Amino acid sequence: LAKTTQPISMDSYEGQEVNITCSHNNIATNDYITWYQQFPSQGPRFIIQGYKTKVTNEVASLFIPADRKSSTLSLPRVSLSDTAVYYCLVGLYSSASKIIFGSGTRLSIRP
Amino acid sequence: SQTIHQWPATLVQPVGSPLSLECTVEGTSNPNLYWYRQAAGRGLQLLFYSVGIGQISSEVPQNLSASRPQDRQFILSSKKLLLSDSGFYLCAGHGGRAGGTQYFGPGTRLLVL
Numbered sequence: 001l002a003k004t005t006q007p008i009s010m011d012s013y014e015g016q017e018v019n020i021t022c023s024h025n026n027i028a029t030n031d032y033i034t035w036y037q038q039f040p041s042q043g044p045r046f047i048i049q050g051y052k053t054k055v056t057n058e059v060a061s062l063f064i065p066a067d068r069k070s071s072t073l074s075l076p077r078v079s080l081s082d083t084a085v086y087y088c089l090v091g092l093y094s095s096a097s098k099i100i101f102g103s104g105t106r107l108s109i110r111p
Numbered sequence: 112s113q114t115i116h117q118w119p120a121t122l123v124q125p126v127g128s129p130l131s132l133e134c135t136v137e138g139t140s141n142p143n144l145y146w147y148r149q150a151a152g153r154g155l156q157l158l159f160y161s162v163g164i165g166q167i168s169s170e171v172p173q174n175l176s177a178s179r180p181q182d183r184q185f186i187l188s189s190k191k192l193l194l195s196d197s198g199f200y201l202c203a204g205h206g207g208r209a210g211g212t213q214y215f216g217p218g219t220r221l222l223v224l
Contacts, residue, residue, distance in 0.1 A: 034212060043115075043201045043215025044155070087154075099145060099205065099213060101155040 004088045009106040018075045020105050022088030025069050033064060033071045036087045038104070044087060048073070083109045113138045113204045115216035123222045130175075130189040132219050134202030137183070142204040144185040145213070146177055149199040161185060197223045 005023040012018045024033070032051055036044035048055055050062040050071070061074040075082055085104040114137040124130060136142055143162050147155040157170045159177035167177050174193060178186045185202060202216040 036213075041199065041218065041220070043203065043218055044213070045215070046212040049212060099160070099203075100157050101147070103154045 004102045006105045011108045013110050018078050020073045023070045024090045027068050031090050034089045035073045038085045078109050080109050113214040117202050117216035121220045127191050132187040134185040136204045145203040146187050147201045192223045
């Protein structure tokens with residue numbers, strides 16, 4: 001399983017773009033990169049998933065360089081409600097696969 | 112998409128008492144199922160995962176056990192709770208295919224006194 005490294009915490013302000021980078025130097029050829037968001041006393045919620053290049057959905061973008069050894073979650077124009085812990089996971093998630101979460105990045109948004 | 116049901120939402124138990132937390136899944140068949148525990152302000156610790164009925168993999172040696180008696184049912188148990196078993200317990204399901212995502216239940220907050 002590929003180990004991931006993320007900043008422990010980040011601060012930003014409402015209306016700003018926030019970029020959270022995750023390092024995964026040992027990513028395997030078939031691994032996907034998935035980001036989750038967790039609010040206090042709730043289970044993590046899927047945000048976005050990608051394999052290579054760029055993926056965009058209605059809430060975020062995911063940038064993956066050609067070597068795939070890192071990825072960046074981009075949250076456009078954050079609001080106070082984006083204050084949460086963000087987890088980067090790397091894995092195949094196929095049958096017989098265990099899924100391990102890292103420590104995550106605690107994002108705090110200020111007015 | 113999958114829906115994960117967990118109950119109860121909150122549980123207060125004395126040290127030494129038994130525990131049984133149930134998780135059920137809707138919307139998919141033959142999912143991979145997971146039990147995680149989260150201490151206050153910490154990340155998720157994988158406790159058990161299962162790829163099918165009766166198939167349980169344990170990640171952390173402890174006084175907890177898990178069972179999967181049916182395809183969409185995953186149970187976390189203990190014969191005698193310890194103070195250190197307190198935490199937020201989350202059940203998750205995954206479709207078991209490459210590139211899929213996990214869906215989490217609402218969680219059970221367990222306080223052992």
